[in-house]
Structure formats: structure tokens, C-alpha cells
Amino acid sequence: MHLLLVAGARPNFMKVAPILRAARAAGHRATLVHTGQHYDHQMSAAFFADLGMPDPEYHLGVGSGSHAAQTARVMESFEPVLLEAGPDWVVVVGDVNSTLACALVASKLVERTGARIAHVEAGLRSGDWRMPEEVNRVLTDRLAHCLLTPSRDAEPNLLAEGIEAARIEFVGNVMIDTLRQQLPQARARRLPAELGLTRGAYVVTTLHRPSNVDDPQSLRAVLEALGRIGERMPVVFPVHPRTRKNAAALGLEPLLARFRLLEPVGYQDMLALTQGAAVVLTDSGGLQEETTALGIPCVTLREQTERPVTVTEGTNRLAPWPLTPDGVEASWAAALTSRDGMARIPEGWDGRAAERIVAALAARTPA
Ligand code: UD1
Secondary structure, three states, rough: EEEEEEEEHHHHHHHHHHHHHHHOOOOOOOOEEEEOOOOOOHHHHHHHOOOOOOOEEEEEEOOOOOOHHHHHHHHHHHHHHHHHHHHOOEEEEEHHHHHHHHHHHHOOOOHHOEEEEEEEOOOOOOOOOOHHHHHHHHHHHOOOOEEEEEEOOOOHHHHHOOOOOHHHEEEOOOOHHHHHHHHHHOOOOHHHOOOOOOOOOEEEEOOOOHHHHHHHHHHHHHHHHHHHHOOOOOOEOOOHHHHOOOOOOOOHHHHHHHOOEEEOHHHHHHHHHOOOOOEEEEEHHHHHHHHHHOOOOOOOOOOOOOOOHHOOOOOEEOOOOOOHHHHHHHHHHHHOOOOOOOOOOOOOOOOOOHHHHHHHHHHHOOO
């Protein structure tokens, strides 16, 4: 079996790494494509280094742009790669523009190449069509021949959209494979000590969703809440390039100055910070899952989550929407006192999802 694995943006790398390793360990061929949607060292190369990922066989170098321009550039440059590589499966992960772009290309060429589409992290739904990720998820799932789900709540979402049960397979959460594998190295990182942080006595925050950082009111509300929290405990804030740019454009940089600001950090440093935090406040999808896997309380700064299992079983809670300084602060306070809650780790978040993904695809590949 030959897998063509697509990675494009930061949250893809930790999902692709274990699949690449598991495929090769099982004697299959695996070829890696990096679309270049993320290209800054700290958004991309730092992750390849931390995760021990080999250089990609193909680098498309598409970079930033409008959604249309970025998606179109991925499509145009991925088409010849797919034709040349001739895999059995195009494996796309998550919900970024690169995910949909490559699935769409593969779908148009399936008769010619015979390469089918596998979507890892299928079936997550926020129900919010204003989110670019929701559009990417729903359309990618519609195109995929094999839908690999990370949690049990994903399958009903797919069935409700008319997707045949035979295409769906529950495999668990591959991101947790990486988390488990990297935890010992993360615990040895010196960044938390260098920042003078005490375990269990600081907040980690990340923000990058357009709904938060492109909207001045929302960005101001979150930064003000974090400022209040910062009077009680240190707030460590690795800043996404988009957030930094918007804060500067909106004149909100003085608010940022209240925090322990960092450039985006690599995978191991982020995990080191997260696993020692009192509470994480974030709009990231990945961090909602990682905090649940680690048993660290999380406040999600979103109107809804496509990862409800992190709320029903894990350590996550949604801040009241629309975000206000009082609402965010109250959620932080509630999360802080919930440390001994009854959270449990969802089924299939056991570090072996990549093996199950490879086995599922091999079983669906004609000899
Ligand atoms: C993308 C994903 C989002 C994911 C996020 C993680 C889509 C639709 N969104 O959002 O789901 O959670 O990645 O970060 O695919 N930039 C840099 N350097 C980089 C990358 C981006 O400076 O290496 C800046 C550019 O100004 C760019 C902006 O960040 O225009 C946004 O980047 P983009 O890839 O369009 O989306 P993200 O907001 O990162």
C-alpha cells in the first residue's frame, strides 16, 4: 500500500507524524507532501524538528493569501504531485484549506489515478458555517472514501449527512499518539523554568480564530479578561502571527504588553507549558483535546466546539458567548476550582490511533 500524506498547516504536523511512522513500520510506502500553507520557522520547521519528521518528498511552497488564492495554489501544485506519485490513498488530516484543496484534486482524478481519499479527523462539526474550518470539514468528508473518526460522537454527524456507514471507521485520536510519545521530552524542556513559572500556578493562552482576532470588540474583550487574570497569576501567551498583526493594526498592542508574550513556540515547548498550567484559555481545536488528554482544565473562547467530547467527558468548558471580560474571567475562576473533577480520557485516545488508521486503510486496499 502507498499513502500520499498531506500536511499544510501547524495543526496538521502532529497528526501526520505518527501515521507516517506507523505506515513505514508496517512495511508500507508513505510519501509526505507539505503544501507550505504555514512557512514560518516556528509554525512549520520547528514542528518537523520536534516531531522527528523527515523532510517532505514534495514541498509545494504555497504560502499565505486569501482563502481562494491559497486553496487554488494548493490545488494547482498538488495535481502534478498526485499524478507523479500514484498512491493508493491520499490521506488528508483535519480541517485547514490544504485539507480540502488536496481532497478536491484527488476527487477529480480518482478515475484516472485510482487513488482514493482518506480523511483523518472526520465527522467533527461545529454547525457554524461562518468558520472556514467547518466548510473544509464538511466538504472533505463528502469527498472522502474512508472517514476515520477520532471520537464516537463523530459518526452520527456523518450518518445524519447521508454518508454511508461502510465508509466510516472509528480509529481514535491520532494527535494523542504524538502527545504521548512526546510527553517525556516535553517534561524535560526548560522553557517553563526559564520563564520563572511554578507548576499549576499560571495560565497559558492562545488565540488565532478570525471570529476572535479579526473582530476588534472580541479581541479587546479577551485581552481585557486576560489582563485581569494576569493580576492573579502569570499569563503566558505565544502569539500567532495573525493575532499579532491584528492587535497592531487595531492599536491593541499596549494590552498585549501585560502578558508573558512569546513568539509561536514549537510542539515540545507548547506541551511543556500546557502540562504545567493551572488553566488553558484558547480558541484552538488541538489544545481542547490536548488539555483533556492531560487532565488540565481548559476554557474555550468560542461560541461552540466541534469537539464536544472534551466538554462531556474531558476538562473543557465554553466561555459564555459573546465573549466579555466578566464572562471569560468567571470561566477561568470556575476552571481553576474544578481541578479534581471527574474528567476521563475519551475512548481511543490511547496513543495507538495511527496503527489503527494504517490497518484500516490496508484492509480497504485491494491486494
Ligand atoms: C490556519 C487554519 C486553522 C488552523 C490554523 C493554525 C485554515 C482555513 N485555517 O489558520 O484552521 O487552526 O492554521 O495556525 O486553513 N502567517 C504567517 N506565517 C505562517 C503562516 C501564517 O505569518 O507561517 C500569517 C499570514 O499573515 C497569514 C495569516 O497568518 O495571512 C493566516 O494564515 P493562514 O494559513 O491563512 O491561516 P491561519 O489563521 O494560520
